[in-house]
Amino acid sequence: MNNSVTTESIAPLASEKTPEKAKTSNVITEENSDAYTTVGQAFSENAKMSMRNVNVFYDEKQAIYDVNLDIGTNEVVAMIGPSGCGKSTFLRCLNRMNDTIDTCKVTGKFLLEDQDINDRKMDVVPLRARVGMVFQKPNPFPKSIYDNVAYGARIHGLADRKSDLDDIVETSLQKAGLWNEVKDRLQQPGTSLSGGQQQRLCIARTIAVSPEVILMDEPCSALDPIATARIEELIDELSQNYTIAIVTHSMQQAARVSHRTAYFHLGKLIEVNETEKVFTNPDHGLTEAYITGRFG
Amino acid sequence: MSMSMLFLVMLVGVAATFYFCRQRSLSLASELGGIRHLHSLPVFYGVQAALWCAIPCLLIFGLWVVFDDAIIRELTLQYLTEEQRSLSANELQLLLSTIESITTGSSTVNDPQLIAISQHIVDFRSVSNLALSITVVCSLVGLSFWAWFKLKPENKARSNVERCFMLFLLLCSTLAIFTTVGIVFSVIFESIRFFQIVPIQEFIFGTQWSPQLSIRADQVGSSGAFGAVPLFTGTLLISAIAMLVAVPTGLMTAIYLSEYASSRVRSVVKPILEILAGIPTVVYGFFAALTIAPMIKNGLHGLGLDIAFLGVSIGPLEVSGESALAAGLVMGVMIIPFVSSLSDDVINAVPQSLRDGAYGLGSTQSETIKKVIFPAALPGIVGAILLAVSRAIGETMIVVMAVGTAAKLTFNPLESVTTVTVQMTTLLIGDHEFDSAKTLAAFALGLVLFIITLGLNFIALNIVKKYREQYD
Numbered sequence: 001m002n003n004s005v006t007t008e009s010i011a012p013l014a015s016e017k018t019p020e021k022a023k024t025s026n027v028i029t030e031e032n033s034d035a036y037t038t039v040g041q042a043f044s045e046n047a048k049m050s051m052r053n054v055n056v057f058y059d060e061k062q063a064i065y066d067v068n069l070d071i072g073t074n075e076v077v078a079m080i081g082p083s084g085c086g087k088s089t090f091l092r093c094l095n096r097m098n099d100t101i102d103t104c105k106v107t108g109k110f111l112l113e114d115q116d117i118n119d120r121k122m123d124v125v126p127l128r129a130r131v132g133m134v135f136q137k138p139n140p141f142p143k144s145i146y147d148n149v150a151y152g153a154r155i156h157g158l159a160d161r162k163s164d165l166d167d168i169v170e171t172s173l174q175k176a177g178l179w180n181e182v183k184d185r186l187q188q189p190g191t192s193l194s195g196g197q198q199q200r201l202c203i204a205r206t207i208a209v210s211p212e213v214i215l216m217d218e219p220c221s222a223l224d225p226i227a228t229a230r231i232e233e234l235i236d237e238l239s240q241n242y243t244i245a246i247v248t249h250s251m252q253q254a255a256r257v258s259h260r261t262a263y264f265h266l267g268k269l270i271e272v273n274e275t276e277k278v279f280t281n282p283d284h285g286l287t288e289a290y291i292t293g294r295f296g
Numbered sequence: 297m298s299m300s301m302l303f304l305v306m307l308v309g310v311a312a313t314f315y316f317c318r319q320r321s322l323s324l325a326s327e328l329g330g331i332r333h334l335h336s337l338p339v340f341y342g343v344q345a346a347l348w349c350a351i352p353c354l355l356i357f358g359l360w361v362v363f364d365d366a367i368i369r370e371l372t373l374q375y376l377t378e379e380q381r382s383l384s385a386n387e388l389q390l391l392l393s394t395i396e397s398i399t400t401g402s403s404t405v406n407d408p409q410l411i412a413i414s415q416h417i418v419d420f421r422s423v424s425n426l427a428l429s430i431t432v433v434c435s436l437v438g439l440s441f442w443a444w445f446k447l448k449p450e451n452k453a454r455s456n457v458e459r460c461f462m463l464f465l466l467l468c469s470t471l472a473i474f475t476t477v478g479i480v481f482s483v484i485f486e487s488i489r490f491f492q493i494v495p496i497q498e499f500i501f502g503t504q505w506s507p508q509l510s511i512r513a514d515q516v517g518s519s520g521a522f523g524a525v526p527l528f529t530g531t532l533l534i535s536a537i538a539m540l541v542a543v544p545t546g547l548m549t550a551i552y553l554s555e556y557a558s559s560r561v562r563s564v565v566k567p568i569l570e571i572l573a574g575i576p577t578v579v580y581g582f583f584a585a586l587t588i589a590p591m592i593k594n595g596l597h598g599l600g601l602d603i604a605f606l607g608v609s610i611g612p613l614e615v616s617g618e619s620a621l622a623a624g625l626v627m628g629v630m631i632i633p634f635v636s637s638l639s640d641d642v643i644n645a646v647p648q649s650l651r652d653g654a655y656g657l658g659s660t661q662s663e664t665i666k667k668v669i670f671p672a673a674l675p676g677i678v679g680a681i682l683l684a685v686s687r688a689i690g691e692t693m694i695v696v697m698a699v700g701t702a703a704k705l706t707f708n709p710l711e712s713v714t715t716v717t718v719q720m721t722t723l724l725i726g727d728h729e730f731d732s733a734k735t736l737a738a739f740a741l742g743l744v745l746f747i748i749t750l751g752l753n754f755i756a757l758n759i760v761k762k763y764r765e766q767y768d
């Protein structure tokens with residue numbers, strides 16, 4: 001790959017529109033990485049989560065460089081970029097999942113409403129109930145469908161009675177669009193479902209703890225097109241009640257489900273804009289190169 | 297020619313065949329215009345020819361070595377006198393051994409007839425030896441030339457060599473199977489002989505075990521009772537104590553190592569556990585007999601009153617030096633690494649995605665372990681435990697040293713009991729006739745033990761296999 005050559009040869013398209021940013025953004029290579037400012041609209045009036053000056057290191061290796069981004073309330077933000085650019089790493093910071101990786105160090109401010117979740121004193125247990133996560137590969141627990149969905153509610157003590165728990169399971173499965181398919185087989189193992197159903201089960205499991213934000217890391221990459229379409233529909237429905245950050249390698253998917261799209265490149269947040277703008281008239285040359293398939 | 301010399305010659309011959317046939321295939325190749333016109337690479341032609349020489353020669357060699365003693369023995373018999381030949385099998389064997397020892401010069405027998413026979417044997421041997429050498433060398437040379445002349449570019453040398461290799465591997469693996477089958481059959485046959493002397497129901501349901509057979513007919517108290525129940529309860533008791541120690545400790549160790557320990561701690565603890573697994577069981581036996589058993593004895597001496605106070609009747613508190621508890625405890629320690637490393641593997645095999653899923657929902661570490669990882673790993677852990685049980689049941693050395701041989705039917709861990717394996721060793725130690733009920737009893741015990749551990753292993757391996765499939 002000759003990324004550095006490509007990057008230097010492509011000037012930002014919108015340099016006239018945002019002259020002060022264009023200066024820093026037109027040559028971005030791994031060397032002059034520090035002083036980079038994202039083009040477009042990284043900030044939001046009505047932010048649910050605000051990330052400031054985020055740097056992430058795996059041991060000595062830096063994976064994320066000084067990222068600033070807001071995610072608005074009930075907004076769907078898509079994160080795209082070539083693989084290895086740090087999308088998952090960034091997403092996992094948002095509910096402290098990187099804590100489980102010993103070598104990973106995260107610096108910067110992560111405000112969820114007005115609470116800094118990257119504070120070491122922050123208890124991750126309630127945080128992860130507020131910011132749920134859906135993973136790339138469907139990962140239902142080796143339990144029944146019912147117990148999978150009830151799991152979160154149980155560990156967070158959300159239901160005092162069995163009937164409350166039944167309600168939570170039913171509404172979550174309904175919201176995940178799975179209820180009709182599984183209502184007669186709630187006691188069967190979650191692993192007996194098809195891949196698409198498993199992923200919806202995982203979404204139901206996440207919804208069951210009534211999170212405010214749902215993080216999704218390539219939730220459809222292990223699914224067939226029909227199951228993917230089903231999940232995309234679901235994301236659309238969920239966006240009425242939840243704030244969603246979704247990583248995807250499919251630009252069509254980002255275009256279909258998201259309101260704003262963030263383009264990452266080699267650990268830097270290059271551009272954030274309205275999704276439609278990113279896919280029709282991006283501000284930055286790198287973004288355009290990516291969406292037109294010149295690399296990635 | 298000595299055997300080793302002959303062997304060396306064979307080796308050289310085979311190597312030469314390999315070399316020349318490889319060369320020949322190369323020269324054939326250059327005539328055709330390159331190696332790619334051959335069916336196989338030159339080295340395959342060489343190996344094929346070498347195999348063609350080596351396998352028949354080794355067969356001849358092997359069969360000869362196996363059968364020449366028997367043939368020479370038959371030939372020797374004709375030199376014996378009529379009455380010597382009509383001796384009983386045992387005595388005849390004795391006579392032949394005497395003659396044999398004359399040939400090696402380690403006997404001082406001066407009987408001229410025997411010396412003459414031994415001379416015959418020496419002659420036979422040298423003739424046999426010579427014949428063997430000639431046969432082997434001739435077939436070697438013949439086969440080499442044959443291989444050389446038969447070498448054609450279109451020979452399917454590669455597939456032949458591959459097939460030979462496969463057969464060789466198959467042979468090696470069947471060795472283990474044949475051994476197992478052999479052991480099973482010998483145990484079964486001896487057990488059948490035992491059950492002809494002692495009825496099977498008495499063996500399985502009898503509660504008296506005292507295998508001392510009377511030496512004199514009028515001896516008292518040596519009827520020879522072969523009720524195996526006390527042995528099996530003893531085994532059960534000790535194994536149960538061992539599992540009580542090993543399963544919780546081993547499991548917790550595994551969970552700690554796989555889920556909590558930093559890689560530094562892991563890199564220290566794991567090797568230490570492996571050392572524990574590598575200690576010979578005799579050493580554990582010492583430890584049990586010399587350290588743990590007295591400790592229990594002294595400890596309980598002090599506690600004696602308290603136990604009586606609690607109303608637990610454990611009989612007169614005369615703790616014997618040899619207690620099931622000591623052996624069970626030490627055996628449990630011995631099995632800890634076994635349980636922990638198997639469970640560690642099983643726990644590590646639980647996919648990371650399940651952990652992520654649980655953490656992502658806000659589970660704490662212990663919730664993740666209790667509610668997700670442990671249930672996911674449970675079948676594998678059960679398999680590991682069953683394997684450990686069969687280990688405990690089969691363990692002998694610790695029990696021999698720490699428990700003794702008194703076959704008491706009791707479930708009191710402070711008393712001395714005995715186990716199946718210990719009885720088997722005591723039955724077979726020393727000089728016994730091989731068809732007395734006493735020695736045969738060991739085979740019957742072995743058979744039952746074998747069936748039990750086989751069953752356990754079978755179940756355990758099936759569970760482990762099922763578990764593997766679940767995540768593949």
Ligand SMILES: Nc1ncnc2c1ncn2[C@@H]1O[C@H](COP(=O)(O)OP(=O)(O)O)[C@@H](O)[C@H]1O
Nearest residue numbers: 058063082083084085086087088089090101103
């Ligand atoms: N656990 C880890 N340890 C070390 N390096 C990692 C780890 N996870 C990811 N990385 C590195 O961080 C960079 C970003 O990875 P990731 O966030 O997974 O990219 P993406 O999701 O965009 O494909 C990559 O260079 C990757 O090699």
Ligand SMILES: [Mg+2]
Nearest residue numbers: 087088089217
């Ligand atoms: Mg990723």
